[in-house]
Amino acid sequence: MGAQVRNRLIVWVALMALLALTVALTFAPLGGFRLAASLAIATAKAALIYWVFMDLRTADGLTRIAALCALALLAILVLLAVIDAAVRVSGG
Amino acid sequence: MSPVHRPETVEEQQSYLRAGHSLRSWLFSTDHKRIALLYLISISAFFFVGALAAAAIRLELVTPQTDFLTREGYNRAFTIHGIVMVWFFLIPSIPAVFGNFLIPLMIGAKDLAFPKLNLLSWYIYVLGGIFVLYTLAVGGVDTGWTLYTPLSTQFANGHVLTIAAAIFIVGFSSILTGLNFIVTIHTLRAPGMTWGRLPLFVWSHYATSVILVLATPVLALALVLIAAERLFGLGVFDPKLGGDPLLFQNLFWFYSHPAVYIMVLPAMGVVSELVTAAAHKRIFGYVFVAASSIAIAGVGFVVWGHHMFVAGQSPYASVVFSFLSLVVAVPSAIKVYNWTATLYKGDISLDPPFLFAMGFIGLFVIGGLTGLMLAMLAVDAHVHDTTFVVAHFHYIMVGGAVTAFFGALHFWWPKITGRMYNLVWGRIAAALIFLGFNLTFFPQFVLGYLGMPRRYPVYPPQFQWLHDLSSAGASILGVAYALPLVYLVWSLRRGPPAPANPWEAFGLEWTVPSPPPKHNFDTPPVVTGPAYDYRLKTVRKRR
Amino acid sequence: MSTAAERLEPFDLRSQKRRADRFGMFVFLASEIMLFGPLFVAMAVYRVLHPQAAAETARHLNLWLGAANTALLLTSSLLVALAVLAGQNGRRRVVAACLLTAALLGVAFLVVKGVEYQAEYVEGLMPKIGPPSPIAGRAPTLFMSLYFVSTALHAVHVTVGALLLAGTGVGAWSRRLPLPKRAMTVEVVGLYWHLVDVIWVFLFPLLYLAR
Numbered sequence: 101m102g103a104q105v106r107n108r109l110i111v112w113v114a115l116m117a118l119l120a121l122t123v124a125l126t127f128a129p130l131g132g133f134r135l136a137a138s139l140a141i142a143t144a145k146a147a148l149i150y151w152v153f154m155d156l157r158t159a160d161g162l163t164r165i166a167a168l169c170a171l172a173l174l175a176i177l178v179l180l181a182v183i184d185a186a187v188r189v190s191g192g
Numbered sequence: 193m194s195p196v197h198r199p200e201t202v203e204e205q206q207s208y209l210r211a212g213h214s215l216r217s218w219l220f221s222t223d224h225k226r227i228a229l230l231y232l233i234s235i236s237a238f239f240f241v242g243a244l245a246a247a248a249i250r251l252e253l254v255t256p257q258t259d260f261l262t263r264e265g266y267n268r269a270f271t272i273h274g275i276v277m278v279w280f281f282l283i284p285s286i287p288a289v290f291g292n293f294l295i296p297l298m299i300g301a302k303d304l305a306f307p308k309l310n311l312l313s314w315y316i317y318v319l320g321g322i323f324v325l326y327t328l329a330v331g332g333v334d335t336g337w338t339l340y341t342p343l344s345t346q347f348a349n350g351h352v353l354t355i356a357a358a359i360f361i362v363g364f365s366s367i368l369t370g371l372n373f374i375v376t377i378h379t380l381r382a383p384g385m386t387w388g389r390l391p392l393f394v395w396s397h398y399a400t401s402v403i404l405v406l407a408t409p410v411l412a413l414a415l416v417l418i419a420a421e422r423l424f425g426l427g428v429f430d431p432k433l434g435g436d437p438l439l440f441q442n443l444f445w446f447y448s449h450p451a452v453y454i455m456v457l458p459a460m461g462v463v464s465e466l467v468t469a470a471a472h473k474r475i476f477g478y479v480f481v482a483a484s485s486i487a488i489a490g491v492g493f494v495v496w497g498h499h500m501f502v503a504g505q506s507p508y509a510s511v512v513f514s515f516l517s518l519v520v521a522v523p524s525a526i527k528v529y530n531w532t533a534t535l536y537k538g539d540i541s542l543d544p545p546f547l548f549a550m551g552f553i554g555l556f557v558i559g560g561l562t563g564l565m566l567a568m569l570a571v572d573a574h575v576h577d578t579t580f581v582v583a584h585f586h587y588i589m590v591g592g593a594v595t596a597f598f599g600a601l602h603f604w605w606p607k608i609t610g611r612m613y614n615l616v617w618g619r620i621a622a623a624l625i626f627l628g629f630n631l632t633f634f635p636q637f638v639l640g641y642l643g644m645p646r647r648y649p650v651y652p653p654q655f656q657w658l659h660d661l662s663s664a665g666a667s668i669l670g671v672a673y674a675l676p677l678v679y680l681v682w683s684l685r686r687g688p689p690a691p692a693n694p695w696e697a698f699g700l701e702w703t704v705p706s707p708p709p710k711h712n713f714d715t716p717p718v719v720t721g722p723a724y725d726y727r728l729k730t731v732r733k734r735r
Numbered sequence: 736m737s738t739a740a741e742r743l744e745p746f747d748l749r750s751q752k753r754r755a756d757r758f759g760m761f762v763f764l765a766s767e768i769m770l771f772g773p774l775f776v777a778m779a780v781y782r783v784l785h786p787q788a789a790a791e792t793a794r795h796l797n798l799w800l801g802a803a804n805t806a807l808l809l810t811s812s813l814l815v816a817l818a819v820l821a822g823q824n825g826r827r828r829v830v831a832a833c834l835l836t837a838a839l840l841g842v843a844f845l846v847v848k849g850v851e852y853q854a855e856y857v858e859g860l861m862p863k864i865g866p867p868s869p870i871a872g873r874a875p876t877l878f879m880s881l882y883f884v885s886t887a888l889h890a891v892h893v894t895v896g897a898l899l900l901a902g903t904g905v906g907a908w909s910r911r912l913p914l915p916k917r918a919m920t921v922e923v924v925g926l927y928w929h930l931v932d933v934i935w936v937f938l939f940p941l942l943y944l945a946r
Contacts, residue, residue, distance in 0.1 A: 104820050112813040116806065123802050126944045135782050138940035145809075146933045153816040154929045155922075162378060163758045170406060170765035173493075174772040181776045184509070185783040302745035305755045371762045379755040380745060405762055409770035417884065425862035426880040428777070433862070434877030443773050 111152045118145050207610065207707040222307035223710060225608070228293035230314050231284060238280035238321065241328075243670065245273035250632075250666040253659045258649045266649040267334035268350065272324075274337025275355060279362050280321060282593055283451065286458035287404075288317070288369060290600045291397045293608060295373060297701035297708065298391045300382025300717040305375040313368040320362030327354045336647060338448075341429040341440040345421040353422060356415040363408045366454075370404025373397055382700070384719030391699055391723055392475065395482040396461030399489035403450045403457075407493070411447035414440060441503055445496035453492040455589060456556075457485055459596030460527055463549050466599050467531045469697035470546035471538025474724040477530040484523035491520040501572045510569055517567035524560055528553060543695070544618030548599030551626045555591025559584055562637065577647075580640025583633045591629050598625065598676060605680060606690030610707040613683035617675065624672035631665025698724050753919050760923045764930045767892075771934050774885045778941045781874075781881065788874035793945035795860055795870065796882065797851055801943040804847050808932045811840035815900065815925040822921035825914045827907045830921060834904030837928065841897035848890055882942050889934055896931045899924045 122141040130137060150156050156164055208225045211217070218226055248269045252260040261269060292310065296303050304310050327333065333350035335343050344352050377398050381390070417440070420426040427433025429440045468475045475481060497505055497513030531553060540546065562584040565571050575581060598621075606612050635658040640646075644655055651659065693702040700717055701708075746752040782789050818833035852861075859866035860879050870876065903924045906912035912920060 101820060101824060105817060108813060108816045108820070112809065115809045119802065119805055119809065122940055122944060123798070126798065126946060132786065134944070135779075138944045139779075139937075142937045142940050145936045149812060149929055149933055149936070153812050154926055155819070159757065160754070163754075163761055166758055166761040166765060170768035170772070173406060174768060174775065177772065177776050178779050181780045182783050184506075185780045296745070305745070306759065307745070367763075367766050371759060371766070374762055375755050375759040378758065379751060405766045406769050409766045410773055413770055413773050416888065420880075420884050420887075424883070426884050427862070427876070428880050428884065432873070433880060434873030434875070435880065439777065446773070 107152060111148050115145055115148060118148075206709060207705065208710045209610070209707050211710045220311070222303070222311050224292050224296055224303050224307065224310060225708065227310050227314055228289050229608070231288040231292065231317070234314075234318060234321065235281050235284050235289065238276050238324075241325075242273055242276035242281055243673070245269050245276065246666065247670065249273060250663040252649050253651075254656075254663050256651050256653050256656055256659075261649060263649060264334060267336070267647070268332040270647055271333050271336050271350075272328060275333075275359065276324060277589075278337060278451070278455075279359055280317075280324060282455045282589060283366060284317060284369075285455075285593070285597050286462060286600060287373070287397060287400060287454075288313075288365075289597075290393075290462065290604065291369070291373060291400075291458060294604065294701055295376060295394060295397060296380070297704065297712055298394050298699060299377065299380060299385050300700050300713065300719065301376065301380035302711050302713070304372045305379055306372050309368055310372055313365045313372070316368070317362055317365040320358045320360075320365065323354055323358030323361060327351045327358060330354075338444060339415075339418065339440075340444075341418070341421070341437045345418055345429055353419055356418055360412050360415045363412050366404045367408050370401035370408075373401040374405065377401075382717050382719055385700075386719075388479075389719055389721075389723050390482075392464035392478070392481050392485075393458075393461040396457045396464070396485045399485040400454050400457045400461075403454050403489050403492065407447045407450040407454075410443055411451075414443040414447070417443070438500070438504060441500050442496070445499045446493075449496040449499065450489070450492045452585070452588070453488055455593045457488060459552065459593040460485070460524075462596045462600045462603075463531060463552050464527075465697075465699070466545045466549035466596075466603055467534050468724045468726075469603070469695050470543065470549065471535050471540050472696065472726050473534055473538040474722075474726055475530065476533035476536075477526075478723060480526050481530050484526045487523040488520065491516060491523070495520050498567055498572070501569055502576050514567050514569050518564060521560060521564055521567075524556075528557060528560075541695070542619070543602075543615055544622050545599050545603035545695070547619055547622035548595055548602060548625075551595045551622060551629075552592055552599065555587050555595060555626070555629065559587030559591055562587065575640055577645055578640035579636040579644045579646050582646045583636035583640060586633050586636070591633070595625065595629075598622075598673075601676065601680070603695070604701075605683070606694045607701060607706045607708070609684060609687075610690055610705075611683045611687035612690045612694060613687055614679050617679040621672055621675040621679075624668065624675065628665050628668035628670075628672045632662050632669050633665070635659070635662045635665075698726055756919045756923055757926075760926045764926060767930055767934075771885070771888070774881070774888070775937060775941065778881055778885070781877065782941065782945060785874040785878070788872070789878055789945040791946075792870055792875040792878040793943060795855070795858065795879075796943050796946075797854065798943050798946070800847050800851050801939055804844050805935060805939050807840045807844045807847070808935050811837040811844075812929055812932045814840070815928050818904075819918070819922050819925050822907070822914050822918035825918075827910065827912075827914045830914060831904045831908035834900045834907065834921070834924075838897045838900040838904060841893050841900065841928075844893055845890060845897075848886065878945075885938055885942070889931070889938060892931050892934070896928045900928060 118141050122138055125134070125137055125141075150167060154167070156167055159167075208223055211223075212221070218230065221227065248261060249266070252258065252266055252269070254260075258266065292304070295301075330351055333348065333352055333355045335348045335350065335352065339352070339356070377390075377394060417426075417428050421429055421435075425433075427435045429435045429437050431437065464475060464481055495513055495517045497509055498517045501510050501514075531549075562580070566575065566581065566584060602613070602618050602622075636644075639655055639658045639662075642655070644651055690706040692705050694706070695702075700719075703717065704712060743749060743752055746755065814833040814837040818830045818837070821829035821833060855861060856865045859868045860870065861883070862876075862880070868876075870879065903912065903921055907914060907921070914921075
């Protein structure tokens with residue numbers, strides 16, 4: 101039990117660190133890369149929450165698939181929509 | 193095959209229908225079989241409401257002028273017809289009645305995974321229904337069931353918010369039912385009931401449930417955004433405020449296209465059962481039929497843009513959606529071929545369930561072929577927003593899904609009620625429904641192709657004869673749909689008691705008494721053979 | 736009086752029921768993700784189409800309050816995760832303390848959100864009400880619309896989640912929720928809360944960090 105508590109505390113520290121990082125990056129001159137960077141950090145945070153806090157680490161395969169299904173569908177949607185928007189001819 | 197069970201106590205012998213007679217025992221039951229009947233009663237009531245609206249539409253269209261309804265009234269009629277029929281009849285119909293009743297029986301379980309959630313689903317459905325009836329009582333809505341913006345957000349003079357609330361609420365009923373089915377099928381299969389031995393009815397309900405869970409929330413969001421714009425001026429769909437009306441269409445159809453597969457996949461699952469039982473023969477290509485259900489659900493998520501070919505969407509996107517819409521027809525066609533191959537050299541009984549299955553296949557093929565026509569960009573530009581489209585989707589929804597619903601009713605009625613109905617009347621109803629349906633909707637293909645717009649109560653006089661054919665067909669169809677109500681209800685009192693397996697069909701539900709005991713199986717079944725394990729030892733003489 | 740076996744029905748084993756409960760909750764969370772999903776898609780597309788408008792309008796949002804809210808939710812998630820462990824070990828007082836504190840942090844989130852909305856009202860950023868708007872143009876207006884819709888919808892979920900946490904916490908304290916027998920209830924409610932947190936984890940950068 102002690103190890104499990106410790107793991108969760110470590111994850112919390114990591115999450116707070118990622119939060120600090122993502123806020124700090126707001127002030128960095130990243131330009132168009134800003135969106136990708138902040139989404140990547142958010143994904144890392146979400147992965148930590150899912151893997152440790154939501155205990156996917158110990159869950160069976162079926163539960164893991166259920167957990168990731170909607171996220172996968174959404175990722176496809178976001179990717180397609182962003183690609184479509186990015187390659188759209190201006191004025192279209 | 194599962195072992196023959198011997199009931200141990202008198203109580204265990206008691207059918208689910210006899211386990212309590214009070215209103216309370218019905219309204220607070222968590223027995224999936226009773227909940228299925230609660231749904232049957234409520235969706236039938238809404239079918240009647242939607243049918244009245246249809247009658248109003250068809251009556252108005254008998255003449256080229258607006259002499260029965262006003263233009264405004266006509267708008268409200270087709271709106272309420274669409275909303276009630278789609279969300280309060282078709283989407284729940286087969287899953288909430290037959291899925292609920294049969295899935296635990298078919299997989300060898302005592303109930304669904306979450307029986308209380310199942311009851312909650314029904315209560316949520318009823319709450320949504322109350323909102324619809326309220327909206328009807330105060331005058332209805334005039335936006336069409338598709339609720340397009342900016343009409344629905346800015347200009348509609350009707351009760352958009354209450355109807356949006358009704359649909360939002362009933363959506364949760366769908367989501368919870370889908371959730372229940374998914375968890376049940378994964379976790380409650382009897383020993384030996386592997387995925388490869390599941391009845392195809394279960395496979396198609398599984399695919400349907402995935403769509404229910406993943407697509408319905410998108411509709412919920414679209415409705416929330418309508419409310420946000422109407423109530424708070426948050427103009428996500430309003431170009432003056434930076435929004436995009438096409439965004440609404442994208443969100444709406446992202447749900448509503450998969451929604452049509454929610455309506456048709458369970459129907460296909462029913463037809464698989466009806467065909468194999470009628471032919472007394474193992475289904476041809478089990479793996480292909482099962483895989484097609486999953487394929488239809490999957491590909492069905494990426495074709496929504498075919499509703500927006502002329503809406504202003506990018507032509508490149510339209511090309512992609514057109515192609516994918518052709519692809520999605522393939523698994524459906526595979527099913528039709530497999531059903532046909534199943535019938536080949538089968539020992540076919542011409543009972544009502546079989547006739548309904550045949551009706552489905554014929555009408556679904558016509559609907560599907562016209563769907564392929566609509567998927568062609570050049571054709572759609574011509575027939576979009578005409579009655580051609582209306583005829584297409586009615587061939588699938590009514591010719592397909594409603595016919596399959598009636599087929600299911602005629603197939604499993606003895607199991608559900610313990611009574612047999614008059615087969616002659618069943619055959620008459622099936623034939624009358626088929627004839628009435630074609631007379632109602634085939635003229636609409638012709639009309640649409642000639643240019644008759646949908647949702648218009650007025651038209652040039654040269655279209656009148658076709659409209660009158662259609663309205664005549666609708667009156668026949670009305671009688672045909674009312675017929676089963678008479679002889680099925682009559683059978684409840686006067687029908688002969690039904691045996692456990694009146695159709696000599698294969699499936700765990702046919703191994704329990706008709707009607708089943710409250711806990712389904714007295715001893716938990718163990719499955720040892722494949723699905724549809726008919727052994728055709730001798731060719732039976734024709735009855 | 737129902738027997739233990741009857742209360743497990745239709746499952747035969749408690750472990751089966753637990754697995755189904757956990758799996759079922761993740762299926763429900765999938766539907767919640769699809770509820771917010773299209774909003775995320777809209778926001779991502781918006782950021783690609785209108786990067787300058789996003790950057791300028793986002794400056795009207797309070798970055799530090801947003802970051803504070805993120806920290807509040809992340810911490811509340813930690814407490815909930817600890818409560819789940821405590822529940823599995825039958826430590827009902829720890830469960831109650833963690834869940835009630837997490838619920839309080841959720842309430843704190845809502846208070847901060849309220850403060851932000853108040854400031855936005857005063858600044859005229861809300862449509863239809865309040866002083867004239869300092870932002871002009873369609874793209875900035877759309878940004879604010881997306882901001883209000885998504886944070887309001889999220890706030891509704893925070894409210895529901897906080898109520899669930901509080902109710903479960905009280906149940907654990909009063910022994911109405913026997914632990915560790917009903918530890919699954921804590922886990923299932925916890926999963927809902929974690930998703931509310933994950934949704935915010937994505938909302939925060941999409942909205943506040945566009946500047």
